[in-house]
Each structure stands twice: as structure tokens, then as C-alpha cells.
Ligand SMILES: [Zn+2]
């Protein structure tokens with residue numbers, strides 16, 4: 152089609168919204184298809200195949216630049232413009248709960264936004280749809296960001312389903328840590344050989360970690376569980392393991408203050424008890440989310456124009472953690488939330504039910520319209 156160049160911004164937005172309306176069936180199709188076949192992180196073969204088919208049929212070139220690590224990832228590209236817009240799709244479900252985080256709707260909104268934008272302005276924009284698996288677990292966006300896949304983007308957009316429509320805020324940087332003390336086994340009744348009790352080391356570490364936490368003066372979270380503490384009470388434990396979620400609003404503070412001190416404490420405890428320690432990050436670093444101020448304003452304007460009521464988070468408001476944070480450290484990014492129901496929490500059966508409701512699809516259509524409106528704003532930025 153083209154011709155977007157001759158339109159003003161308002162005309163372009165109207166045309167983009169008409170295009171999104173034309174794809175309402177497609178939006179519902181994606182949402183329900185993924186909902187009815189929930190696949191957990193790295194197993195999203197059906198979802199990825201479905202989305203890749205849709206995008207190929209719409210003239211997108213589909214590749215997978217992170218094939219080795221994430222077979223269910225992909226990047227679909229269409230257009231020849233100097234301004235590059237990235238729409239991020241997620242499609243992993245939760246074990247037992249299915250689409251209780253509403254990622255089926257994220258896939259639907261981002262795909263329809265990409266297709267509609269490509270239909271209206273493929274000469275002015277280069278449109279990227281990123282298929283991002285395993286948001287709940289390994290965070291494919293971490294690797295995609297490391298590989299430079301988002302470096303050429305002018306903006307990256309994604310909307311997450313929620314129990315309210317909200318713009319802004321942030322997310323915690325998180326870098327999960329496993330700490331294992333290695334002792335020496337012995338029978339507790341052995342009169343000669345006492346062994347080395349790894350659990351004693353771990354319990355001491357746990358107590359001292361709580362003291363250390365008192366000294367962390369920037370916004371952070373620390374949660375620990377003991378996952379291994381011996382096999383039988385009559386055997387001195389030769390291994391004891393703790394898993395910790397370590398989070399901070401500031402990635403730098405997490406990586407350069409908290410974690411080095413926690414690892415140093417583990418080494419100190421190991422020395423005190425003569426039980427060596429191993430520390431390992433069992434999941435990658437999710438950086439804090441930086442919602443770009445200009446993109447936030449575009450979303451505010453878009454939701455206003457679409458008569459979607461919304462709230463705005465304070466800059467330091469954070470709930471969970473997301474690998475979209477890593478994208479936001481390499482390009483301008485925004486991830487607002489859109490209401491798909493009320494008084495429901497993500498990762499619950501109630502949220503899963505809401506994620507396939509008629510209201511959710513009405514809201515997802517609004518979400519897709521907000522995304523294309525923001526793309527239009529980005530296109531019309533002075534540069
Ligand atoms: Zn989730």
C-alpha cells in the first residue's frame with residue numbers, strides 16, 4: 152500500500168486502527184489457539200510455528216538468530232524504512248496453570264500490531280516481530296539482547312496483560328544464585344571420625360546473610376530457601392545448598408555491590424568451617440526495566456485517544472522481574488499493562504480464565520491499537 156508519507160500523523164493513526172480492526176479475527180485466533188495448547192518455556196513449538204506461518208503469509212522474512220539456544224525463538228522482518236520498530240511477542244505458558252500470565256494475548260497483540268503496521272507503512276518503517284520464548288524461565292531476550300538483535304531498533308514495544316491498565320514503573324533486576332557448601336560425610340555415631348557438617352556452614356551463612364542484608368541501603372529483595380541439607384539424620388551432611396533470589400531496582404547495585412558481598416560472605420563462611428563453597432547463577436541476569444519517558448507519553452496519548460482508562464506508576468514502582476529489562480538497556484523500550492479483568496493476580500487459575508475471555512480480546516484489540524499509535528508517533532519524531 153505505502154503512501155503513509157503523504158499522510159499526517161492523525162490520518163496515519165486512523166488508518167493503522169482500521170487495519171488493526173481488520174485483523175480482529177486474527178487476534179482472537181492467535182489468542183485462543185495458544186490458549187488451547189499451552190506450552191511451557193522452550194517447548195513453544197506449536198505457538199512459534201503458528202506465528203511464523205502467519206507472518207510469512209503476510210510477507211515477513213522469518214529467521215531464528217538464536218537457534219542454538221532457543222529453537223522456538225524467531226525474528227520476522229518486513230519493510231524498508233530507516234525507522235525500525237520492534238514488537239516483542241511472548242508465548243510461554245506456566246506448568247499446570249496454562250496461560251495464567253496471559254502471554255497468549257501478548258503474542259496476539261504484538262503480531263497484529265506488526266502485521267497492521269507493515270500493511271500501512273512498510274516503506275517508511277522496518278517492522279520487526281521478535282518471537283521471544285521462555286520469559287518465565289530462561290529469558291530468551293537476555294541472549295537476544297546480548298547478540299545485538301535489538302541494537303538497530305528505534306523503539307521496542309510490548310504490552311502485558313494485567314488487572315489494570317498502567318503505564319511506566321520499572322521492574323527488579325534479578326540474578327538468581329545457588330550456594331553449595333561441601334563437607335565430609337560421617338556416621339553421627341562414629342567415635343573417631345566426625346566428618347564436616349555442610350549444613351552447619353549453610354545455616355551459619357543463612358544467618359550472616361540476613362545480617363549482611365541489613366547493610367544493603369538501596370531498594371532490593373532477598374529471598375532464600377534451603378534445597379539440600381542432607382540425606383538422613385544419622386549421616387553428617389556432606390552437601391548443603393541454598394537457592395536465593397537476589398534483586399535490586401538498580402542492575403549496577405545488584406551486580407557490583409550486593410552479589411560480590413554475598414559471594415565474599417560465602418567464601419568467608421567456607422573458610423571458617425573448612426567446608427569449600429561453590430556459587431553459581433542458575434538463571435541469567437534480568438536487568439531492571441527502563442520504561443522510556445517519551446514512549447510512556449505516546450502510550451498515555453494513545454490510551455486517551457482510545458478511551459482506555461489507565462494509571463501511571465511512579466518511577467520506582469516495581470512488581471516482578473522481566474527479561475524485557477535487558478531489551479530496555481540496549482534500545483528505547485516500553486511495556487505498559489492492559490486490564491484483562493479486575494481483582495485477579497497473574498499466575499493464578501482466575502487469571503488464566505480471564506486470558507481467554509471476550510473482555511480480554513476487546514482489551515487486546517485496544518492494546519494492539521495503542522502499539523501501532525506509538526509506532527506512528529515514533530515514525531513522526533524529528534530526527
Ligand atoms: Zn508471568
Ligand SMILES: [Zn+2]
Nearest residue numbers: 252254286311
Ligand atoms: Zn508475563
